[in-house]
Amino acid sequence: MATDPSSVANQRVVETLASRLRRRQVVGSRETALETVLVLRQVISKVRFSNIDQLVEIIRSIGRKLVEAQPKEHTVGNTVRKVLHHIREEYHTASQGTAVVSTSKDTLSIAKFVLQGQPRQQNVPQKTTLNESHGMLKENDADDPDAFARTLKPVLMEAIQDVLDELETVYDNISKNAKDHIHSDEIILTIGKSSTVEAFLKAAAPYRKYTVIVADTAPSYSGHDMAQSLSSAGISTVLVPDSSIYALMSRINKVMLGAHAILANGGMFAITGSLLAATAARAHSTPVVVCAGQFKLTPQWNLYHEYGALDFADPSSVLGFEEGNLVDKVDVVNPFYDYVRPELIDAFITNDGDHPPSSVYRLIKEAYDDEDYEL
Amino acid sequence: MSATTTIIMTAPPSKSTIKLVPAQSHGEASSSQAQNQPPKSQKQMTKAERREQQERQRAAKAATKVAGPQLSGPNQNAAQAKKGAPPAASTSASVKKGGKGPDGKPTKETKETTSDDSARGLRIFSHFGLPKPPGPSKGDIHPAIIRLGLQFSEFKIAGANARCIATLTAFKTVIQDYVTPPNNTLSRHLLTHLSPQITHLVSARPMSVTMGNAIRELKLEISGSDIDLPEQDAKNLLCQKIDDYISERIIIADQVIQETAGTKIKDGDVILTYARSSVVEQVLVGAWDDGKQFSVLVVDSRPMLEGKKLLSVLSAMGIPCTYLLLPSIGSVITEVSTVLVGAHSLHSNGAVFSRAGTALVAMMAKQHSVPVVVCCETYKFAETIQLDSFTKNELAPAGDIFSSFPLTRSKDTLTLNKQPNLEILNPLYDLTPPSSITAVVTEVGVIPPSSISSIPLALGRTTL
Numbered sequence: 052m053a054t055d056p057s058s059v060a061n062q063r064v065v066e067t068l069a070s071r072l073r074r075r076q077v078v079g080s081r082e083t084a085l086e087t088v089l090v091l092r093q094v095i096s097k098v099r100f101s102n103i104d105q106l107v108e109i110i111r112s113i114g115r116k117l118v119e120a121q122p123k124e125h126t127v128g129n130t131v132r133k134v135l136h137h138i139r140e141e142y143h144t145a146s147q148g149t150a151v152v153s154t155s156k157d158t159l160s161i162a163k164f165v166l167q168g169q170p171r172q173q174n175v176p177q178k179t180t181l182n183e184s185h186g187m188l189k190e191n192d193a194d195d196p197d198a199f200a201r202t203l204k205p206v207l208m209e210a211i212q213d214v215l216d217e218l219e220t221v222y223d224n225i226s227k228n229a230k231d232h233i234h235s236d237e238i239i240l241t242i243g244k245s246s247t248v249e250a251f252l253k254a255a256a257p258y259r260k261y262t263v264i265v266a267d268t269a270p271s272y273s274g275h276d277m278a279q280s281l282s283s284a285g286i287s288t289v290l291v292p293d294s295s296i297y298a299l300m301s302r303i304n305k306v307m308l309g310a311h312a313i314l315a316n317g318g319m320f321a322i323t324g325s326l327l328a329a330t331a332a333r334a335h336s337t338p339v340v341v342c343a344g345q346f347k348l349t350p351q352w353n354l355y356h357e358y359g360a361l362d363f364a365d366p367s368s369v370l371g372f373e374e375g376n377l378v379d380k381v382d383v384v385n386p387f388y389d390y391v392r393p394e395l396i397d398a399f400i401t402n403d404g405d406h407p408p409s410s411v412y413r414l415i416k417e418a419y420d421d422e423d424y425e426l
Numbered sequence: 427m428s429a430t431t432t433i434i435m436t437a438p439p440s441k442s443t444i445k446l447v448p449a450q451s452h453g454e455a456s457s458s459q460a461q462n463q464p465p466k467s468q469k470q471m472t473k474a475e476r477r478e479q480q481e482r483q484r485a486a487k488a489a490t491k492v493a494g495p496q497l498s499g500p501n502q503n504a505a506q507a508k509k510g511a512p513p514a515a516s517t518s519a520s521v522k523k524g525g526k527g528p529d530g531k532p533t534k535e536t537k538e539t540t541s542d543d544s545a546r547g548l549r550i551f552s553h554f555g556l557p558k559p560p561g562p563s564k565g566d567i568h569p570a571i572i573r574l575g576l577q578f579s580e581f582k583i584a585g586a587n588a589r590c591i592a593t594l595t596a597f598k599t600v601i602q603d604y605v606t607p608p609n610n611t612l613s614r615h616l617l618t619h620l621s622p623q624i625t626h627l628v629s630a631r632p633m634s635v636t637m638g639n640a641i642r643e644l645k646l647e648i649s650g651s652d653i654d655l656p657e658q659d660a661k662n663l664l665c666q667k668i669d670d671y672i673s674e675r676i677i678i679a680d681q682v683i684q685e686t687a688g689t690k691i692k693d694g695d696v697i698l699t700y701a702r703s704s705v706v707e708q709v710l711v712g713a714w715d716d717g718k719q720f721s722v723l724v725v726d727s728r729p730m731l732e733g734k735k736l737l738s739v740l741s742a743m744g745i746p747c748t749y750l751l752l753p754s755i756g757s758v759i760t761e762v763s764t765v766l767v768g769a770h771s772l773h774s775n776g777a778v779f780s781r782a783g784t785a786l787v788a789m790m791a792k793q794h795s796v797p798v799v800v801c802c803e804t805y806k807f808a809e810t811i812q813l814d815s816f817t818k819n820e821l822a823p824a825g826d827i828f829s830s831f832p833l834t835r836s837k838d839t840l841t842l843n844k845q846p847n848l849e850i851l852n853p854l855y856d857l858t859p860p861s862s863i864t865a866v867v868t869e870v871g872v873i874p875p876s877s878i879s880s881i882p883l884a885l886g887r888t889t890l
Binding site: 269292294370371380 | 728749
């Protein structure tokens with residue numbers, strides 16, 4: 052990369068975020084996503100590039116660095132992919148004028164049928180022959196290397212602003228139809244403190260009277276925070292220990308969970324205890340609903356086989372040092388996440404509508420570009 | 427039939443009849459209204475009169491009408507009247523546990539109204555009260571029983587076997603100290619003497635099935651004791667019988683179970699157990715003493731966090747142990763070879779009533795094809811069938827009496843007490859359905875859960 056001051060500043064900004072991610076000073080899907088978008092915006096506003104490939108490569112290397120810093124925060128990679136997707140879209144619109152997507156011709160053709168059976172290849176327009184039809188964009192212009200960047204940047208900044216807006220309005224969009232998912236006198240079980248589920252339940256509260264049972268969620272006991280927040284919003288809440296989830300499940304009408312990341316097969320990573328709640332719900336045929344923003348959609352899915360996938364947390368909240376003589380004799384396990392497989396989930400409520408786990412792959416195809424799955 | 431809006435202006439004497447009528451009619455909501463608010467205003471009176479007219483209409487109609495839609499009429503009135511009362515009154519009225527019938531019922535009737543929804547979910551558990559500290563003893567309660575009651579209510583003695591043995595030992599003292607009053611026989615009077623003692627224990631903590639079975643046996647022995655025996659001999663005989671019961675059906679049974687279940691443990695096994703069962707502890711210790719090499723996963727959970735005690739015993743013996751909390755079980759269950767759990771009681775349909783959380787452990791194990799073995803003596807069998815965890819359960823006292831929260835979180839950020847709109851429930855038991863259980867190890871053999879009801883017959887016993 053060029054060693055001009057702007058790229059040094061960019062590197063510094065990226066390094067700061069990477070080290071904060073590594074030290075877990077930034078945690079949580081939404082916070083990491085927001086920070087990533089801000090960093091990308093800063094980088095793109097200052098960076099110099101003469102053609103689209105350079106820009107894509109710059110962003111990808113930033114993405115790689117950030118993902119390496121904290122592989123467990125999947126939303127970092129997702130946001131980078133989303134930004135890349137928007138960049139490419141804006142580029143295509145600007146360079147072709149009309150939409151590039153293969154339009155369906157009205158003529159019937161066997162070839163079309165055969166092609167439709169193949170996995171959809173995203174359209175990568177040929178750049179070599181289209182130098183004349185680029186219109187306003189001048190790529191690789193030797194006399195004016197910044198011309199390309201200059202014309203494209205305003206559009207890019209708008210696109211990034213779109214991504215930022217989507218992240219900031221996630222809770223509002225998800226809670227829009229909250230009251231249509233909850234009926235009166237319903238008993239809903241939730242675990243842990245998911246801000247998305249919290250916003251969802253609070254949005255439905257003025258329209259419906261229902262009860263929420265919140266499970267402790269040891270050892271973080273985030274259930275206590277959730278119970279306090281919901282009860283102060285006027286929702287009748289019952290706080291129970293995790294051990295009674297099965298006992299109460301027969302009287303529960305719906306289980307609402309939050310997600311940390313949604314995997315491409317429709318499964319998800321969620322806080323420990325979600326697997327218990329979802330399995331117990333399945334045993335009683337109770338619907339399991341997951342509220343999550345679309346920024347949590349991850350194009351990878353084979354992540355749960357790694358031993359470290361569950362992100363182990365501090366063991367002293369399970370067995371603390373006050374149990375002095377046990378501490379060195381006993382192994383303590385404290386995974387932070389659970390992997391919940393797609394068969395246990397009935398619906399994902401996202402800011403872009405409700406989807407069953409079986410159509411998550413389609414959402415991912417639409418949100419990200421194929422070549423970005425591996426950053 | 428909709429709520430009529432015609433106001434019947436009757437003379438004041440009818441006001442008193444209004445108070446009487448609700449007592450007779452089956453609209454209990456009105457009785458609570460009379461309880462909560464002495465009618466003061468004109469508005470109240472006309473509402474009550476409206477209701478009186480509706481009740482007359484309803485009484486005139488056939489009894490085949492469903493109660494629900496009928497009650498909605500007077501209930502709306504009651505609700506509107508109730509809204510005047512502070513919501514806390516209705517909340518506390520509905521939340522009062524300990525079997526307060528008249529308060530519990532009207533809130534059930536007004537289920538459709540919105541003012542009681544703050545306690546809606548709780549009515550599921552409102553039929554069994556929170557344990558109260560044993561009050562001033564009525565009648566002659568033996569000091570040993572008083573001490574035992576205190577120990578129960580503070581959970582110093584917990585666990586089905588421990589409670590049963592402690593109860594029987596205390597009764598031995600009571601029997602030895604007992605003196606038959608003149609003109610009475612021991613076999614008849616001792617029973618009446620024991621009744622208040624038993625009631626005192628039950629008021630400290632609801633009786634466990636083990637205690638129930640043991641006391642039933644004891645009563646049988648007492649009523650069958652020979653009238654001609656001198657008193658001291660009769661008492662000694664009873665104490666001997668009690669000792670025999672404990673030794674035969676608990677101590678020796680445990681040893682047999684230890685040997686039988688021990689054969690299920692092989693070298694290299696990973697055994698998972700939940701909370702603390704005295705029988706499972708014996709099994710694991712016995713197997714380790716036999717030289718088998720295995721490791722143990724102890725799963726633990728609130729409210730009682732009993733697994734730590736088991737953990738100290740096992741790790742003191744040198745058994746390699748891993749400790750985790752219940753929500754983490756999903757990540758380790760794939761490595762487990764057997765699940766060993768204890769039981770509070772076994773029911774005729776094969777369901778196991780055990781510490782809250784056992785059902786979750788058994789369910790997860792079954793999902794991953796891990797055998798679930800319940801270690802249980804035959805004296806824990808209950809003749810009844812239990813279908814869910816609500817009809818018979820116990821709630822732990824509110825607050826943190828078990829110190830079950832980690833020190834990494836400061837106490838004031840935790841929710842330990844009730845607040846408006848927030849209730850705390852800590853059920854102590856739950857029911858594991860027979861589908862999640864692979865086998866039950868008893869002193870008479872290893873049996874599948876479906877055969878439990880035929881055991882007493884097979885042994886030639888008429889009772890368990």
